[in-house]
Amino acid sequence: MTIPKRSVNPRRDFLKAGAVALSALPVVSGGVYAQGSDVLKIGLVGCGGRGSGAAAQALRADKAVSLHAMGDMFSDRLEGSLNSFNKDKELAGKINVGDKKFLGFDAYKKVIDSGVDVVLLTTPPHFRAQQIKYAIEKGKHVFAEKPVAVDATGVRSVLESCKQAKAKNLAVVSGLCWRYHYGKRETMARIHEGQIGDIVAMHTNYVVGGLWHRKREPExxxxxxxxxxxxxxTWLSGDHIVEQHIHSLDKCMWAMKDEPPISAMGLGGRQVRVSTDFGHIFDHHAVVYEWKNGAKAFSYTRQQDGCFNEVNDYLMGTQGTCDVMKHQIKGKNPWVMKKRPQDDMYQNEHNELFASIRAGKPINDGEWMCQSTLMAIMGRMATYTGKLITWDMAWNSKEDLSPAKYELGMMPMPEVARPGITKFV
Known part of the structure; x- marks a missing residue:
């Protein structure tokens, strides 16, 4: 089964869309907030670094907004985030949390039920599907950090929720932020217009060092x-091919006009980060994706200290090549973006989210964010099992990484996947 394909705008419409979104045209109709006449109340679920950043960007995106409620598993994370807002002179006047601070596995429900209009979902990715489902059922606009699931079961749930959001005229904006980068929009629009001809191959790297780690406390x-x-x-993040490398894979999907690949094969493992302090995920993945027209994407991701680092994407077509991160095309139709607009993609996401709500034309990123998430999960399936995984296999997978119960107690750690032995589910 294939997730419905998203339409592609020509280049001028990409640029026009950004300008219109920022203008936030006021309208007066049922369920729509006219510019400046109503305060949009924001709820934050997940108060770590990314969540705190998203909340700050949301508060800067619109003059008439307030942070109304916050939720997290742990009080130290929530209070640290709240204190940072209260110390920020620009944001402090928009903080109206009071006692609407909720903790635990069900904190998201309490935030959503507290009277918010927009909810920012920035917890570990495992929880995204259930949170999106509840938010849409309750009639809330959603910002969903990437990825939106860690298994195909979650992807299917999110896609269904996004269909319901569209029917309810609710916004769903994805944290796959490169789609909100003006330079990347201009570059991809030129690719879609055929400036490098037909894409025959893509090479994408997300090879970096290790990320943060918290030493286990006795209690x-x-x-x-x-x-x-x-x-x-893996049950929480999806492994770093899903949690981090999804940015690269999303750009490949975008370049292919959101047509999903037909298959993936790959290899991966743990060579450096082998201690159980680092759970059970791999520290490197290499996956080859193939499309029905024969085009291939060669994707590499690594989290190992002391190695060469690069985050970049290269597209090769029948009439030229494109260095995506440099916004440069070589070949028959050469081009380079020389003058770039002020471009904060993280802020752009929220500017366009709130503008779309004000205009009564809510953005819905559901289809493509689900496809890109499944593409990343498909790659993990290939590296964990060592098998060739088709898109239909990935879409119909019965894998559900949810724990048996949600409580702060015993939680066995799964074995490290072993290609050729680990089974596809």
Missing amino acids: WSDMEWQLRNWLYF
Whole structure:
């Protein structure tokens, strides 16, 4: 089964769309907030660094907004985030949290039920599907950090929720931020217009060093330790090919006009980050994706210290090549972006989210964010099992990484995947 394909705008419409979104045209109709006449109340679920950053960007995106409620698993994370807002002179006047501070696995429900209009979902990715489902059921606009799931079961749930959001005229904006980068929009629009001809190959790297890690405290249960080190557990993060490399894979999907690949094969493992302190995920993946027209994407991701680092994407077509990060095309139709607009993609996401709500034309990124998430999961399936994984196999996978129960107690750590032995589910 194929997720419906998203339409592609020509280049001038990409640029026009950004300008219109920022203008936030006021309208007066049922469920629409006219510019400046209503305060949009924001709820934050997940108060770590990314969540705090997203909340700050949301508060800067619109004059008439307030942070109304906050939720997290742990009080130290929530209070640290709240204190940072209260110390920020620009944001402090928009903080109206009071006692609407909620903790625990069900904190998201309490935030959503507290009277918010927009909810920012920035917890570890495992929880995204259930949170999006509840938010849409309750009629809330959503900002969903990437990825939106860690298994195909979650992807299918999110796609269904996004269909419901569209029917309810609710916004769903993805944290796959390169789609909101003006330079990348201009570059991809030129690719879609054929400036390098037909794409025959893509090479994408997300090869970097290690990320943060929190030493286990004696009083932490297994579950708390895993939640506080969520990057290193597949059920929480999806592995770094899903949690981080999804940015690169999303650009490949975007270049292919959101047509999904038909298959993936790959290899991966743990060579450096082998201690159980780092859970059970791999520290490197290499995957080859193939499309029905024969085009291939060669993708590499690594989290190992002391190595060569690069984050870049290269497209090769029948009439030229493109260095995506440099916004440069070589070949028959050469081009380079020489004058770039002020471009903060993280801020752009929220500017366009709130502008779309004000205009009564809510953005819905559901289809493409689900496809890109599944593409990343498909790559993990290939590297964990050593098998050739088709798109239909990935879409119909019965894998569900949810724990048996959500409580701060014992939580066994899964074995490290072994290609050729680990089974496809």
